[in-house]
Amino acid sequence: MENYKPVLFSETVLTELMIPAYANFGGKIHGGTLLSLMDKVAYVCAAKHAGNYCVTASIDTVNFLAPVEVGELVSLMASINYVGNTSVVVGIRVISENVKTNAVKHTNTCYFTMVAKDDNNQPVQVPGLILENREQVRRFIEAKSRIDIRRQYRKDLNDVNIPEKDEQCRLLLVGERCQIVENEFSSTS
């Protein structure tokens, strides 16, 4: 019989204190530090659902909405939003809390696609997902839409043609902040 697991089974929260070593030259927390924490929490959530080792296949739009300060407590809340055949989409909401004032800000939300691997390093099927409320259904449908949009985006990108003639390239770039210098560009066409 096919295996299904509820979203709750793998829901994961990771909380970490932002220490001075995580800061950039401007005194704020490095975006890379937050990305690393997101990757960690995505892994835990995905591996728990999959019951297998998982790898990160892609990350969907990371927008940093507000800076994170040294001394704040960052919490990353991860849950399975969608399951494919061998992949899962983990949605992560990141918040940052000032421990003195208890002010909480939403710093970003993003989506990691993780692929489960077997002992031979081959993608392996993940359990299905049991959706128990409207929120979980909404997240599943939205994740499915993002996959369809991304597929179309890749197709559109493949259809982009670079004109053969120099003059057509120049026309295409009118108004852009670039300069074409006369060397290899004109000698190839």
Ligand SMILES: CC(C)(COP(=O)(O)OP(=O)(O)OC[C@H]1O[C@@H](n2cnc3c(N)ncnc32)[C@H](O)[C@@H]1OP(=O)(O)O)[C@@H](O)C(=O)NCCC(=O)NCCS
């Ligand atoms: C991601 C990876 C497992 C895909 O392997 P693959 O042989 O292309 O496998 P498949 O084409 O069968 O795809 C497997 C699943 O991954 C998904 N997938 C593959 N590439 C993807 C991408 N760029 N974005 C989102 N999903 C992707 C496929 O849709 C498929 O999902 P499904 O089974 O749920 O339908 C493989 O490319 C890999 O191991 N990459 C390196 C991962 C890694 O090291 N990550 C850490 C980065 S430092």
